[in-house]
Amino acid sequence: MNKKYLLAIFILLIVISIFFIITGNKPAQLSGSNITFLDDQSNTEENNYERAIGRMDFVFPGDHGAHPEYLTEWWYYTGNLFADDGRHFGYQLTFFRRAISDQFVESSTSNWASNQIYLAHFAVTDTASNQHYVFDQISRGSAGLAGTSVEPLFSIWLKDWKIVQLADNIFQMNAGSDDVKINLTLTDTKGIIYHGENGLSQKDSEIGNASYYFSQTRMETTGRIRIIDEEFDVNGFSWMDHEFGSSTLGSDQIGWDWFSIQLDNQTEIMLFQIRQEDGGISEFSSGTIIFEDGRTEKLEVNDFKIDVLDTWQTSDQITYPNEWGIIIEQVNLKLEITPVMNDQEMNLFFRYWEGAVQIKAKLNGEEISGYGYVELTGYAQSMQGVF
């Protein structure tokens, strides 16, 4: 009998050991992936890039294109458009370029080698249905996937989103996803508008903490917008900003509020105020008024006053200003600016608010109206180091 028990125990032990051999090999189940990198020595040292210092003589179409010797650059297209029945749409198509290394790689034999990353944001505001559609794309600036060209005319593209200059002042724009698409033709009516001192826009007291900044502030726009299954013939006005530099914000600056205003009397106003960590406004905040005849006037920080009249909170408790009163005394102008809808936040690779706004103004006591775009950065995250 003993033998039998021994045998039973023996078999049991074997069965148990097999069980452990089988199950013991399974690694513990956790979740998540992680990449650890060599401390970023990637050469984003701003010093190794060109900086915006001094006057630049712009030549076009050449300067419509990219300036890869600077760290960052963007091309900002915004516009307010109306369907035949008056339905309002806002759109934004922005291309960002950022160098990820100052080691220029033209010497590489691979066409893929690149030290440039392109990012594009695209949004459409459908005011009537209170919808804001947001899309983005990212790509390296090589292998034909993204980049700019100025031969013979300007074009910029990131994958299938693109803006192509057709003639001196005519630009064709295509962007979108499967559901939301725009196909617009933009005709510049006022030429290139330079901000700051002949296009040098100082952002901080430190030399080089500046950007080169120019715009096309009134571009007649016609074309089509497609939203889901509906297509709209639209027309209205667009605004283009092109800005590049290597260090725009000072160390104590966290973000900016930027306004582009197109009034019915053919006047445009660009204003930005840079907000500081201490809650104050940088003395380098400034603006430009563009009159009907294309004449411009620079606005210094003391030439305008921006009051926040209301705020809006995102579902995760981030507060953005949402209504503004602006006074520009030297031209006796009072503006009341209201977003066409509250939620025009761009919660993407970096997070900001960019939206179409409606404007009621009093110029010398006379009521006029207009539309514009407002950009609010540094509310959800500091823009320090991002741009």
Add this chain to the structure above:
Amino acid sequence: MKSVGLLLKFSLRHLIRQGWQTILLIIGILLGVAVVIAIDYANESSKKAISLSTQSITGKATHQILASGSGIPEEYFADMVRNGVFNEASPVIEGYVNVSEFDQQAILILGIDPLLDFPFRQYYGDDDGQLNQLISIISESNTGIIAQDLADEFDIQLGDVINYIFEGKPGKLKIVGFISTDEPIARESLKGMIIVDISTAQIAFNKIGILDRIELIINDPNEESNVKSQLPSGLVIRSTNDQNQQLSNMVGAFQLNLTALSLLALVVGGFLIYNTMTFSVIQRRELIGLYRSIGFYRSEIFFMIIFEALVIGFIGTIFGVLVGIALGRETVNLILQTINDLYYVTTVKSVSIPTVSVIKGILLGIFATILVSIPPAIEATQVTPRSAKIRSGYEDKVRKNLIFISFFGVLLFIVSYYLLYSPYFQNLWWAFGATLLVVIGFSILAALGLYLILPILSKILKKYIGLIPGMAARELYRSLSRTAVAVSSLMVAVSVTIGMAMMINSFRYTVSIWLRETLAGDIYISVPNQFTNRSSAYIDQESVRAIYEYPDINKIDTFLSTSGISDFGDLQINVITNDEIAYERIFTKTGAPIENIWNNLLLEKILIAEPLANRFDLDINDLLPIETPAGKVSFEIIGIFSDYTTSQGYIMMPRSVFEKYWKNEEITAISINLDKDKNVNDAVQEIKSRVGQNNQQLLVRSNQSLRDDVMVVFDRTFAITNALRFIATMVSFIGILSATLIILLDRKREFGMLKAIGFRQKELNQLVLTETGLIGFFAGIFAIPTGIVISLILVYVINLRSFGWTIQFYLDFWSISQGVIIAMVAAFIAAIYPLYRLNKLKPIQVIRDE
């Protein structure tokens, strides 16, 4: 029920008392189960390794865009991206390298664009923050990311530089990132790769301007057709499933072969169990008669025997599982090596034990044991109290049955012939089933043979050699119930050994003949590739020039091997310049006289290798449509030739035709015929030193050393089959040992009587040795025809169907004699212990019971 418990207790005691018999039985089961588990484990593991390796490569991609012939021009990709053809697309360039810091194991360098690839692979994680970091491999060339596990294993720190060799060219990569994931599958696959930027990969692999493939994530069937409609010619879109299916189909036949051969080992084990169990019933006839007379039912006797089988089966199986797992661990590497040689480079080596293999093995072991114990169990129920004492009654019955069973044997041959040659049974499993039936049929014939031969043999032996050998033969005949079962079981075991050995030798012989015919050049130059036996790496132009400048060349030919896509599936395209190719191939079919073949090739006809013809079911004069950058072109087949380099097969076309459709002027191999009277080895040395000055290492081999290398790969491929054959041999050896031992031990009383009536020890020895020798001899002799038939089936049906190779059958006397020798040696060894016991035996002890 109490009474049944008692019966079971009896039978356990019986098993323990019959120690030797029980242990040998357990070993038989153990080996059978171990082989099945080892092979299944190794198969499952290699399958998993393949799927992990493909997964690490294909990731979440649902589709791939592939090029036929020479890679995807990168501008095609950019154009399609700018036209918005894709939603998610990621171009890939990859290559397998040896990294000296990683013990030379195969590592996949995966060249991707992190920005495009981010959605495609699990191990990047879901956090966009990783993307920011990944971008850094773009910004610095020759940098890479490896798995944290790999870094830990080989003690690599961030910032270390590793050295790799790709197709003969050295390179360096700086490790700038570690990637880790807790997802087990991704984790395993990550261990075999280095992620680099696509620009780094293009430069490292000399694929400037080229992409290997474009991966896509497509969720909408409309998108697939949209992509398809916008593809430039020469490119095809294929779903990842289809792509992986092609691979697993190819590997599948190889694995099925192994599984079937392992099952054959189990069949051998089964036969031995059957033999032993039958014997154990015969041995206990009296006892069983006694049980019956004291009132146990037939059913209870039946379950007693099955219970014994279950106990033995269980113990044998448990040990078999343990041994199988241990064997399996070794076998995985053998199988993966073969898969790497023949089909596909895997980067994953270690995988956990598949539970399913273990369960399969356990069920199979126990089930097989019980199954083969059913006939002896039924036999046991036939014992009546009255008939139990009379052995002769049983023997009579066996002889009567033999006639009936022989008809059954013939029927089995007819059925198996039908299974092998009927077009309805093309599946490999039928062929293996037929093999099993043939084996059973032969085992029946063996029993019949014994029945017919033994009486005659007895007379002859008595007349010409002496009384005792004659008596031995007569004795075997008298106890035919036991000897027939033993001999036919042993015959099965030995025949499998012979059959497998002959198949392998035929194959080896065929390949060596074929090599002699095919390799007509004196010197071959190619790029070394550690991972597969066919290299598709390009030889650098500077090396090509250096080779052409060698003075003593009589004839020089270049060769390009590249992959193409046909309507039927992927194929290899071999591009040749050798206008004497027709004289250097063994054709199975031609559509033109040999001397006209080259001219026909120049007119855009092609030659195809036999495995391809079998795989795609092609014949001469058929058209084979192949994708080319110039659109789809149908090539007419002018000849089919034997080839054993791949089981996929390939096509051959002249370079002038290839270059008309493909823009690829690269060279993957060069063959040289020297001027007469030039020493080949000197020339090899000279060419080596000429190309040695270039950056790329090249393999310069003489005809002989290339042939030797091919045979090395061949032997490596058959290492696993040889191992299986060895185990089958061991099983049969143990089987013969145990069967003979049991027969002799059972006859203890008889030998005691012989001793008592005056047999001398020497005469007794002679009797025992003759008996065992005859058992071994007959097992060996009957195994010869069976073995030959098994190997004929393996060669002409199974190999042809699984790999498309036609092998010349080669009757190999060494394999045959090996089987007979094994059988006889085992039988003689089995006699040692009983003889030792007999020597000590005092007659009085034995006959006391009488």
